[in-house]
Structures are given as C-alpha cells and as structure tokens.
Amino acid sequence: MNLKSIFKNVGPGPIIAAAFIGPGTVTVCTLAGVNFGFSLLWALGLSVISTILLQEISGRLGLITGKDLSQLIRSQTGNPILRYFSMGLVLIAIGLGNAAYESGNISGTNLGLQVFWEVPTISFSGMEIHLGNLILGIIAFGLLWIGNYKTLERALVGLVIFMSIAFTATAFVTKPDWSRVFAGFIPSWTDANLPTLVALIGTTVVPYNLFLYASLAKNRWSGSADIPWMRRDIVVSIVLGGIVSMAILIVGASNVSTEISSALDVSKGLEGVFGSYAKYFMGFGLMAAGLTSSITAPLAAGLVICGIMGWDQEIRSKTMRASMGVIVGMGLIFSSLGIKPIQLITLAQLANGVLLPLVSGWIIWIASQKSIMGDYRNKSLHTFIAVLIWLVTLLLGMKSIVAVLGIGN
Template structure:
C-alpha cells in the first residue's frame, strides 16, 4: 500500500478534479434520462482526457513552466497577448470561483445523506474550512496523499453502488461501444465531456508535474500516472451512469435521489455509499479548483510564487470564499452544477486549441513536440469538442435540435 502511494503523482489531483459533483450530477442525469445509451460519450471523454492531459504534463515537465506561462511567453504580439491572457484568467480564475459553489454544494448534499439533513446550511462552510486548511498547509505531498485517499474512497463507494444494481452487461457493452444520440441528449453529451475533460485541469496538470518531476527522463512515469488515474476516474463515472440507469428512477430533483431510489432494495447502505462518494467528490474538487485558479494567476502575472506565497494563497482564498457564499445562499445545487458543466463543454475547445498550438511549437518542446499520430488523435478530439460546443450554443439559443 505504501509502495502505491510512493508511485502516485499529479494524476491523483487530476482525477480528483474531474470526479466532482458535476460528474456525479451529469452522469446521474445521463443514466436516469438515457439509460446506458450515453456510456460511449464517457468512453470518448476518458480517451480525450488521457490525450490532452498527457500533452499538458509534457509541457510542464519539458519547459518547467505552467501552461499559462508558456502561452504568455509564446505570444509575442502585445495586441494578441493581452486579450488571450485576459481570456485565460477570466475563464479559469473567475470561472472557478463560480464553479466552486457547485463543488461545495455537492459535498454538502453528500454530507446530508450521511449526517443530519437539518444542518445542510452549515455544510458548505464546513467543507470550505476543510479545503482552506489543506491548501493553507502549503505542502504538495500532503495534498497528493489526501487526494489519493479520497479518490480511492469515492471509487469504492460508486463502484459498490453500481454492482448493487446488477446491471445487464450486454446492454452496458452496447452502450460503451455503439454510439447513440437519443433525442434531447446533446446537452447531456456535452456535459459529460465538459465534466471529464475539465479545461482548468490542463493548467493544473502542467503546473503540478513540476512539483513531482523534472526533465524528459520523467515523461514515462508521468504518462503512466496520468493513464492510471484518468482511467480510474473514468471507471467511477461509468459506475455512476450504471447506478443511475439501474435504479428505476424517472427523474431526479437532487443527486441523493439516486441513493434513495436504491434504498428500498439495498437499505441504508445505498445512501451511505453514494453520500460518501458524493462528499469525497465535492471536497476533492473544492480543493483542486481554487488550486488551479491560483496556478493560472501565478502564470498570468508572472509571480513565480510558491504554495505558501501570500499572493498565491489570496487567489485560492477568494475562490473558496466566493464558493461558500453562493453555496450558502440557497441556490439549487443541481442547477449550479449542470450550468458549470455545460459552460466547461463550451470553453474546452478554446483551451484545447491553445494547448495544441503550444505543444506543436519547436521553441516550446523541441524534439518532444507532437508527432503526426499525436496530432491526428488530438486534432480529431479537438474537432469533436468544437462541433459539440457549437451545437451547445445553438441549442441554448433555440436553434438546435
């Protein structure tokens, strides 16, 4: 067990970031609304995540800089650099401040499923305090170990819940390998991609690999770490869809409705499994979202700050504080979370294009830049995200299906 902990790296935080309340919510809605039909979209999302996160990690290891710093350094024209840096800062730092409300709300829902529901108004503050303490400690190793434990807890929780439903494996395999787009499912598909291929994770990963590794000799270890934990995260997301599809619900007002749907057959254990998993998902994302925002601000402003730097801490404090404020204000958590995931799906093509541009520049990666095969694979993924993003905008405007 201790050997496993020694081999883990930033992949644990990447998985912890994308298996948040948004993942639980969107996967639940996918399972309840469309059964196993959208499992292929999750498989596509996991593949895309592995490819894009590997590129982000490669940039961090080879250049010794974060993605925001690389973009800033490579954009030499002032009239192009300033708008791009403003866009990146706004999308990640300001966006994560709003996204944090969904993380804290999700963790609170999980706590309410296990602990007294009457105290739910205090749970966002309690969750925010836990995130504050872990980030204020300013130790990358502490964060990594805590995230590893929480990822394993949520994995066990949701996989056990999926097994409880006794799914038809033939239908599961059909959903995984035969793409279907049921009527009214396009925004859910975009949500599944947006909650898995998280734009801010690309910035977070490029920055975190510098805390763990340095130099081209560590690329193999970084790739293994990325593959292991992204696949584990994908397994968790798949388990949530299977659980939601197999519990017989026709609608959900609250993520914990999924647990309540299983309770008549499997007893209180179902609520404990899903409640614990949802809390773990919420608390991990409540830590990684502010951390990513601080790293992006660090790169955009050229601070070169450490985890204990006052400016670095101030950014994540603002993100957590904003999240606690909105999560405690009585907004519907499921609406906050779903909105954030669709927004992520629209933002992803923009961030992915910047990443693709950077990873193909000889001045950035030298001989470690993308190969033809890597470009074909990543280019296809980005093209899909662009098409889905456009369809999402048309759908919101009422011009889509």
C-alpha cells in the same frame, strides 16, 4: 520495477481525477443513466481517451519547457493585443468560472453530508447561512492553507479511493445486465440524448485541468527523463476516474425511482438492493466527490491567476494563498448565503465554451513545434488524433455557447 519505486513516482494524476469527478459529474452521469440507460457509456469512453491525450500534452509541455500553460501564455511573443486578450480570457474563465463551480462543489458536498448529519441553518439579518457549507469550505481552505502538495495528494488519493469503492461496489451490487452494459459502448445518439452526451464529455474534458496538470507535473518531475512516469500517472488516474464515472451511470440506469432531480434521489430507487443503507452509499460518494473538487478548483485557479500575473506560484506564498482564498471565499458566499449565481455561472460557461477549443488547439500547436519541444514534439499521427479530439472540444464549445445564448430557442 518494484512496488516501492512505483509509489515513489506516483504523480499528481489522482488530483486530476479528483478534479473532474465532482458533484456536477455525479449528477450528469446519474441522470444520463436514469434517462437513457447504458446507451451513453461510449461517450464516457470517448471522454476518457480525449482527456488522456490532452492531459498528456499539457504534462509534456510542463516537463519540457519548465513552464505551465498560464506562464507560456504570459511569455508568448507576437501581437501584444492577442496576448493580453488570451490572458484576460483565461483569467475570466478560470478565475470567475472556478469561483462559480466552487459554490456548486461546496453545496454538493453538503448535500452528501446531510445524509449523515442534519446541519442547522442560521438566520442572520434576514439571510440564511448554511452552516454545513461554511464548515466544509473552511475544511477545504484549511487543507490548502497547510501548503503541502504531498499532504494534499494523500488526502485526495484517499478520497478518490473511497469514492471509487462506494460507486463501483454500488454498481456491481445492483447486478446490471452486462450484455446491455457492453452494448452501451457502441456509439449511437439521438436528438433527445445529444445534450446529455455533450454534458458527459464536457464534465470530463475540463479546461482548468489542463492548466493544473502542467503546473503540478513540472513541479513533481524534472525534464524529459520523467515523461514515461508522467504518462503512466495520467493514464492510470484518468482511466480509474472514467471507471468511477461509468459506475455512477450504471447505478443511475439501475434506479427504479420515478422522481429524480439530483444524484442523491437515486438512493430511493436503490433501497430494494441496499435497504436503508442505500442513501449512505450515495451520500458518502457525493460528499467525497464534492470535497475533492472543492480542493482542486481553488488550487487550479490560484496557479492560473499567479501564473498569468507573474506572481509566486509556491502554494505557501502570500499570492497563492490570497488567490485560493478568494476563490473559496466567493464559493462560500454564494453557497452559504443560498445565493444562486446564475449569471456568474452563465458567464463562466460562456467563457469556458470559448476557452476549451482555444486552449486545446493552442497546446496541440505548441506541442507540434520542434523549436519548442525538440524531439518530444507531437508526431504526425499524434497530431492527427489530437486534431480529431480538438474537433470534439470545438463541438463542446459551440454547444456551450449556443446553450448559454439561447440560440434556436
């Protein structure tokens, strides 16, 4: 197998890695390191394994059935009420949720941009428009409007590589105590770090990525013969993404600053290592993370919306461009006008809290059906491990719902 053949068969895995390493992931991993040192590295390891298993199933479903998850939900037979409920839940969780997250992605990208360029704020009719958010949103939509998956993949792969170098190099230069780093992969938790533990896994095991990869995989490859390439693609991409997340946590644990409210604040505590360049490392990493997620969130939402509605999913189609434009537009409105869409994000968290265990359980069940998957169905051991992972997603979902509803407060 030569190098040319390997690069020729690189798939959409880097897009999935780019999707889950956003400003939220950077912030959660940073604060996990700041507050709990290296003790939660094992949670990131578990999240990588969980993500690989679930994304492999979604990719395999796409290759064998020739449909993505939203199309499979739309075409399922049986109780029509259950089918429409499933379709509605997916539209709310993915459509509304990704619009809310797009706002955070754009704002996070702008936070990194502010390190390099103090973008002005324009006052208009009593409102403040953040020009940086507007510019970044236009850039993200411009890349989507071009409508070329290869161009998108190259742009995202480039950003992921630069982001990986920025965070990984920063982690090594801080010279952590490696014995304590390796000890962090031994599972342990307390009541104090349990919410952070759940958040670390939840930022990696993302419902919309399951929909996104099934759709991209079936378009990238054709049939069962390409399953080995799909598996290599997703394993390498998720492992590299996990390493980046771990590097961010290590950077956070090495921080000596006392007041931390965001990932960028960590740069103040790293000035002893990098001097005045510390903020540029963190700023660039945050900007790359935000921009990649600003592209993948509307792409995933567009594919899901069009799949559920039975519309054309070709990226240059009017329906895809309109769907992606709505998601970017809503994100721009919330971020550029300084609106904090708390209720929208709360609803998105609630919907995703329900959606994650439902979708993961559903794809595990579908992938175990010989009538659908034939010889490529899940084997008994595969199903057993998948069910254990499903229990983790169920815990995540329950925690998300409890947090949103404020039960126990």
